[in-house]
Amino acid sequence: MFKKLARSLRGHDHWFAEWWSSVLLMAVGIYGFCVPDGFIIQQSFVDGFLQVLPFNLWEVLFIMFGLFQFMALRYESLIGRGIAAFLASSLLIWGTLNIAVYGQWHFSLIGWGIFSAINLYALFRITRGIEQYHEPL
Template sequence: MKRKLYRSLYHHEHWFAEWWSATLLLSAGIYVIIIPENEIFHPFFIQDYLKIISNQVWYSLFIFIGFVQFAVLSYESLLGRVTAAFFASTLIIWETLNNFVYGSQSHFCLFAWGIFALINLYALARILSGVERVYEYNL
């Protein structure tokens, strides 16, 4: 029983990483909507985005993509996971670059956003290369 649990966790570690990424997207989007003027933490989250669209739309995109990533993880659809990982990584890379250009380059959020972008890119690479198909469904 213990060995089967370890084996399952080993083969699903990427799933948990994607789950944490979805949690980050949701919590960041909800946080900046609920607490819009926090002087300490808010300036290092979502800011300016090169003024392409309004900040509220960006916050909503974070929440929407977070929910989409949760949904496709629960349905175990590889096509859905590819799509969600692509959009999540794109959005998080955009946030990382935004923090680097407009924010404080030494803040821990820059590091955290970068790590979660890599997590989604790694998940995307696993699924597109076929590794995911081999390990996920042959337990």
């Protein structure tokens, strides 16, 4: 039983990194809905994020992209995983650059950067054919 579990974990190591990315995206969106805007709005949000879209729309995007990535992982769809990795990395890169340019040093900068790199690496693996899963017919 443990050998099968260990083999599954080794075969799905990148899957787990993408799973954590989907959890991060959903958690950021849910956190934004649960915490009052006055507490969460910082200068980096006002100068960067809010110039493009309203705050609640950003929260919805985080939740939707996180759910999409979670569902693509659940069904082991390479096309879905590729699209989800692209969307997640784009959103996380935007967040990283937004905080770096408009904000000040914040610990979330490291997390956003790491998870954007995880998604870019997943996208690289999928587009280069390194992933071994096949789409169901």
